[in-house]
Amino acid sequence: MIATLLTSHFLKYAGFALVAVGIPTLFLDNTIGAEVPLLMGLFFIFISKEKMEDERSYSLRFSSMTLAFLLAFIVAHLTGYLFTKGLITWQLEMINHFSILVFALAIAIFYARIYLIKE
Numbered sequence: 001m002i003a004t005l006l007t008s009h010f011l012k013y014a015g016f017a018l019v020a021v022g023i024p025t026l027f028l029d030n031t032i033g034a035e036v037p038l039l040m041g042l043f044f045i046f047i048s049k050e051k052m053e054d055e056r057s058y059s060l061r062f063s064s065m066t067l068a069f070l071l072a073f074i075v076a077h078l079t080g081y082l083f084t085k086g087l088i089t090w091q092l093e094m095i096n097h098f099s100i101l102v103f104a105l106a107i108a109i110f111y112a113r114i115y116l117i118k119e
Helices: 001-005 011-028 038-046 055-084 096-114
Strands: none
Touching: 011 038, 011 055, 055 096
16 A cells, blocks of 8 residues: 555655755755755656556666666766866765766656657
8 A cells, every 4th residue: 555655646746846845955955964855856756657657667767767877977977077177166975966866867868768759
């Protein structure tokens, strides 16, 4: 029962609410843990089921997460390198920020592939 509720289609709406609260909180609050609502919202959106779940959506979800992790890993190391060379003034250093980047990329890649690209 709880597992069904946690992966249901309606979990996406809870994720959107958390993202709407989490984005301003991330930028306006400098305390530790301010990014948690945004991270949880992105996670909820990513794990929520589509109205029509099939093998294609499962495959796209997994491959989107894999590609998003690789891209975020490259971005994290590239920003670290550019920061040490003095070319940029910020660095992706917190694990929660890395996780936010991974989930945001995974959601963008997944929905672009599922609705824009017909495979």
